Amino acid sequence: MESELKEMLIDLDTLKRSLPDPSLLASIDKMQSRVEHLTDLAKSAPVRRSKVKDMSAEVVDSNPYSSLMALQRMGIVANYERIREFSVAIVGCINPFRSYFLTLELSSLYCFPLPSTSGIGGVGSVAAEMLTRCGIGRLLLYDYDKVELANMNRLFFRPEQVGKTKTDAAVQTLSDINPDVVLESYMMNITTLQARMVVNQACNELNQTWMESGHIQLLVPGETACFACAPPLVVASGVDEKTLKREGVCDASLPTTMGVVAGLLVQNTLKYLLKFGHVSPYLGYNALKDFFPTMEMKPNPQCSNTACLERQKEYILAKPAWDAAAAKAKEDEVSVPEGPVHDDNEWNISVVDDTEPVTENASSSDTLPDGLVRELPIANEFQKPSDPEEMTNSVDDLDELRKQLEALNAD
Amino acid sequence: MESELKEMLIDLDTLKRSLPDPSLLASIDKMQSRVEHLTDLAKSAPVRRSKVKDMSAEVVDSNPYSSLMALQRMGIVANYERIREFSVAIVGCINPFRSYFLTLELSSLYCFPLPSTSGIGGVGSVAAEMLTRCGIGRLLLYDYDKVELANMNRLFFRPEQVGKTKTDAAVQTLSDINPDVVLESYMMNITTLQARMVVNQACNELNQTWMESGHIQLLVPGETACFACAPPLVVASGVDEKTLKREGVCDASLPTTMGVVAGLLVQNTLKYLLKFGHVSPYLGYNALKDFFPTMEMKPNPQCSNTACLERQKEYILAKPAWDAAAAKAKEDEVSVPEGPVHDDNEWNISVVDDTEPVTENASSSDTLPDGLVRELPIANEFQKPSDPEEMTNSVDDLDELRKQLEALNAD
Known part of the structure; x- marks a missing residue:
C-alpha cells in the first residue's frame, strides 16, 4: 500500500x-x-465480531461459545455462563527462579501469573488468551515490559508487535479475539521477589484465595500453606542456581512447557470457579520426565506472617461446622428418594409433566459438586473463601488489592 | 481508513x-x-522480520532464538539447531472420539495431529505454532475446513480469519511468526476413522515412527503397538458414547485441555527429535482429575496388519545387537578416564590449552543422551527408526507417505 x-x-x-x-x-x-x-x-481489513448478550448453546458455526456451553449439556458444569461474573487479574513478577504467581478472588477478582523473567511472558499471556477465549468477565493485566523478538520462543506475541508494551499488545490481540471480555491493563514494574510477598500479604489480609504458577499451587488463607509458610521455592523445588538471571545469559524456555503450565493453571482455575472436577492444591510438571508431582501443603503454625496466623485460627474454629455441613450435604444427596417427589400423596394432587422439572430444579439449585456446600450453618461473620456465593465484600477487596499493588509500584 | x-x-x-x-x-x-x-x-502496518541464516545463542532482545539456544548452554540439548533439519507433517482426521493422530519421521518428515472433529483444530494448530516458534525446518499442514466463530473456544485462530480455509489462515499466522520455517499446506478431506488406519499402514510399511494425540502415543513399528494392534480407542480410553458427533450437537472443548495436550505432544516430539529427557511411550491427561496415566503398549503378535507383523519380526531379530550396542555405549561412558587424554605421553608432547578443547569435542561428538546409540554394529540392512542419523531413505519415504495420503483423499 x-x-x-x-x-x-x-x-x-x-x-x-x-x-x-x-x-x-x-x-x-x-x-x-x-x-x-x-x-x-x-x-478486507480485520472486522471484529459484535458483542453477544447471552452465551448461547446453539450449535452453529457462528456461535463462539457452542463448544464451551456444551460443558453444561454434558453435565460437567452446572452453569457455564457464570464465568462472565468473574474477574481475573494477572500480575507479573521478575524473579530469578522462573516461578510465577497468580492470585484469585471469586465473584470479583481473580489474579493470575505474569511469569518469566520479564513480566507477562509465556505463561501469563497464554493464560490470558485461554481465559479470554473462555469468555471470562474481566481481565486485568499488570506488566511494564515491551515485546521483543527474543520473546518469540513463547506463544502469544507476534513479531509485528515488537516495540509495543506487552500490555498494549495483549489488549489488542485479546480484544480482537473476544470483545465480550472487559480488558484493563496497568503498567507496573514488579521486579523483586518481594512482590510475591506483597501479594501474599494482601491475600492473607483480605482472606483472598489465590494461585501461583511454575508449579501450580492453590493458596487458601488459613487452610493451605501461604507463601511465607513454605521455604523459598529455590529450595522447595530444587531449581539449580545455574538458571539464575545473569547479564548476557537467559533461561532456556520452550513454548511447549509454558503451554502445558498455562493450560494446567487455567484448567485448575476454571474448575475452582465453575465448580467441577478435582481442584489440585499442588501440581508440578517435570518436563524432562513427564512427571506430575502432587501434594498438599498445610499452613505452618509458626508462619512469620501474622495475617496468615489469624486466618489459620479462623479456619480451625470454622472447620467443624464446615465438615458437618459437608457431611449433611452428602447425606442429603444419598438420601434423595428414587421414586416420585410426593410419594405419600395424601391429597391426591397430580399435575401433568411436573415431576421431571421439579427434580431438575432441585438438583441444579440445591446440589453442588463434590466437596462444596452452599452455606455455613454458623459463623456468619466468617466468609469461607472457597465459595464465591458467599463473597459479599468483593468490590472492596478488589480495590484494596489494587491499592496494595500500586503501593508496591510506588516504592 | x-x-x-x-x-x-x-x-x-x-x-x-x-x-x-x-x-x-x-x-x-x-x-x-x-x-x-x-x-x-x-x-506502521505489520513488518515481518527477515530470515536468519544460523541460530544464534546471543542474549539480545532482537534474537528470536536466544531462549531456545540456551538449552545447549544449560546442557539439556546437545545441538538445538538440528531442529532445522526436521520436517513435520500435521495430518487431521475427523473422528468421533476426539482422539487425534500425528506421525513423525526423523531427518525428513514428522507428521503431527490435526485434531478435533473438524480438522486442524485445537491441538493441531497450537502444535503447529509451537513447532514454528521452536524453529522447525519444515511444516506440512493437511486440512480442508474453514475457520468459523465456533472455533474461537480454541487457541490460535482469530475472528478476523473467519471464512478463510484453516490451512491458509494457519500459513498466514505462522509465516508472520517465524519466516525461517518452510510452510506447505494441503487441502485434504480426511473424514473417516479409516484415515488413521491408512497412516498406520503407511508408517508400518515405511518403518516410520509416528505419534498420535488425544492421549499421546508413540508408535514405533515392530517395537510398540501399532494402531491395529490395540483395540479401538473408544474401548481403550473409556470415552462415553454420548460425546459422539451428532447433528446439532458439538463436543465440549476447552482451550486449556487442548493447550496441555498440544504442549505434551510437541514436548515429547522435541525430546524424541533432539534426544533429551524421557520420551513417553504413552501419556494420558485426565483433565477432571489432573491424572496423567502412563503405560507401555507392546505390539500384538496376532495383529491384523501384515506390515506390522514384518516389523515385529525385524525388531526381534535386531534387538539383541541393539541391546549389546546400548550396553557397550553405556560401558564406554562409564569407563572414560578421569585424567588427561594422553596419560602415557611417551613423546613428551605438550601443547598449551589443548586439554579442554579435546575433551569437549569428544563429549559432543561421541556421546549421545541416555539410551541412544549412534550406530548399529550389525544388520546394515535394518534401519533403526529411533535414530534419525540412520535414516537414508527419508525423501523416498516422504514422497511415498504423501502419495498414500493423496490416494486416500481421491477415494
Missing part, C-alpha cells in the same frame, strides 16, 4: 504544477480508480 | 468538475496531507 500511496503523491504533485491544463482529466481518473482500489483493500 | 479514503474520492470528484479554476490549489494541498497521513498509517 505504501508504494501505491507514494505514486499517488507524485501524481498529485504533477497535477498541481500543471493544473490549468484540462487534458489532465485522465490522470485524475487514474487516481480515482487507485483510491477505489485502496478502499477495497481497507474493506 | 475507509472513511478517509471516501472523503478523498469526493474531493477528487469536486476537483475534477471544477478543474480549470486555479483557486482549487488549497484543496489539492489538503489531499496531499491526507495521503501523507495514510502513508504514515501504512508504515
